[in-house]
Amino acid sequence: MCTNIMHTTTIEGMGKGAKGWFPVAQAYVSYDHPMNLAAEHAVGIDFVDRVTGLERVAVEITLDSARSLVAALQTALAKADEWEAST
């Protein structure tokens, strides 16, 4: 925990992990040493299961990638809200 940057949030959905699809109950968002990305630090996002917290879908991405992802999510969410309001 070299940076102490870690946030968790409760989510509801499904994720596809090493053993196939499973219910995801939490998301971990961190900025710390990555396991695989060739960088000193990376944004880590883990979608994990409710029961053990050990089944997960994981990504390690750069800061710029994370910002791009957030922008894409916000754009998609805004459009989703518009669509939901119009139907």
Place this chain on the structure above:
Amino acid sequence: MPNTDEYEGIIAETTVIRGHNGDAIHAYFARPLGAGPFPAVVLVHHMPGWSDWYKEITRNFAAHGYLTLTPDLYCRTGHGQWGDVTARVRAEGGVSDDQVVGDAQGAIDFLRSLPTSNGKVGVMGSCSGGRHAYLVATRGTGVDAVIDLWGGGVVMKPEDLTEKRPVAPIDYTPQLQCPILGLFGLEDRAPTAEQVDQHEAALKAAGKEYEFHRYEGAAHGFMYHHAPQAYRAAAAVDAWSKVWDFFGRKLA
């Protein structure tokens, strides 16, 4: 190291030791074959977990003649691929300093109890493990030498203290019980060069025996040969030579 015509052998395996609060935890144990007596080393793994690099260097220490034990500090969290366990530990804010010191103490006691032990035990860790190794050498018992590889968080701001990390390790410096070797990259940001200077000044002020070396052009994890972005071959080769020299002198 043995001559080419000498017998050489090690064994490496998972075992179980008693850690903090007497809990049974896994540990990776590698040792030279033979009656000894051998010096011993506890390796305190880094934030990324009970990883392949730590198991590899556990075996390497055994090949250099050390009874070597690397406890799984995340053992209580559950079992799976080590990276998945680490993700959960990180989400929980890491493991507490007290628990790590207790687990390492269990490892020290285990090693010293072996009939093949020469009675000397060193402790080494990198990254968060470097910080933890320093805590073990200041708060634990029976440590004859400690090596801190770029341990971040030895110097902490008051606002960074937490329930699990309630005291900055540098504050325990007067209690340091053994010589310390510190190896750092000058480009590291955790610890920064200034924090390393601060740590060295505290050791000097407390009259402790220390050897600190800094590598130009090296940052965090410069000995991690599995991490091309961090690895600095020349620094790593020199650092390993200092590790073998230091433990060779202090644990004989």
